[in-house]
Amino acid sequence: xxxxxxxxxHITVSEGASLELRCNYSYxxxxxxxxxxxSPGQGLQLLLKYFSGDTLVQGIKGFEAEFxxxxxxxxxxxxxxxxxxxxxxxxxxxxxxxxxxxxxxxTTLQVKP
Amino acid sequence: xxxxxxxxxxxxLKTGQSMTLQCAQDMNHEYxxxxxxxxxxxxxxxxxxVGAGITDQGEVPNGYNVSRSTTxxxxxxxxxxxxxxxxxxxxxSSYSGRAGRVADEQFFGPGTRLTxx
Numbered sequence: 001x002x003x004x005x006x007x008x009x010h011i012t013v014s015e016g017a018s019l020e021l022r023c024n025y026s027y028x029x030x031x032x033x034x035x036x037x038x039s040p041g042q043g044l045q046l047l048l049k050y051f052s053g054d055t056l057v058q059g060i061k062g063f064e065a066e067f068x069x070x071x072x073x074x075x076x077x078x079x080x081x082x083x084x085x086x087x088x089x090x091x092x093x094x095x096x097x098x099x100x101x102x103x104x105x106x107t108t109l110q111v112k113p
Numbered sequence: 114x115x116x117x118x119x120x121x122x123x124x125x126l127k128t129g130q131s132m133t134l135q136c137a138q139d140m141n142h143e144y145x146x147x148x149x150x151x152x153x154x155x156x157x158x159x160x161x162x163v164g165a166g167i168t169d170q171g172e173v174p175n176g177y178n179v180s181r182s183t184t185x186x187x188x189x190x191x192x193x194x195x196x197x198x199x200x201x202x203x204x205x206s207s208y209s210g211r212a213g214r215v216a217d218e219q220f221f222g223p224g225t226r227l228t229x230x
Contacts, residue, residue: 009153034218043117043203043221044156090155094217099144099163099209100171101219103156 002027004093006104013081014112021076021107023065023091032094033074034101035065039087047089050074061085086111115139117222119204125228126194134189134225136204144209145187146219149173149200156203162187163209194229201226 003026013019025031032051036044048059055067065076074091088108092101120135146161158171162181176198178190191198205219
């Protein structure tokens with residue numbers, strides 16, 4: 001069965017520091033992987049997605065993610081965090097034939113000034 | 114182009130009451146879905162539809178009904194509300210659907226915050 005694990009429930013980083021949010025997935029076939037961001041009181045916005053090809057994916061707002069099949073991981077990174085990046089981040093894996101997405105539990109990012 | 118719209122934004126119900134959460138999209142997406150979001154549990158899929166006339170259950174379907182009579186609309190019905198259904202509900206849509214397309218970006222509505230007393 002598909003599943004997604006985000007090991008870190010809450011992360012705090014200083015503004016300007018680098019960021020890595022972890023995501024591990026379980027899926028029997030080629031995974032379709034997504035990262036979404038949710039600002040307080042808002043809906044979800046897509047940051048980036050991986051379907052195939054280059055394993056390093058660039059997204060919006062300066063985010064990138066790297067797909068590592070051997071580790072079943074799709075970690076999200078940003079070299080320098082801004083205060084406006086404080087939000088909740090969700091990793092998701094998609095089915096190859098139904099369109100369904102399964103989400104992780106989310107990681108809340110706090111940014112210290 | 115309004116994207117995905119949800120009404121109402123907030124709702125308070127008493128235990129046993131029924132209501133319908135509305136969801137509409139104007140992007141001609143085949144795939145639509147309903148999630149509930151609870152603290153520490155991420156988003157859990159309630160029901161989904163791969164096209165008009167076709168619906169299926171997700172992870173947590175109990176207590177909820179859906180139908181899909183048009184491409185645009187996908188209402189979620191609570192037949193007899195319970196306090197355990199207190200949550201934030203999101204509707205989403207994407208191009209994926211019965212055409213056999215793989216999972217693609219889902220566009221989310223702004224959410225409905227439901228409290229059941």
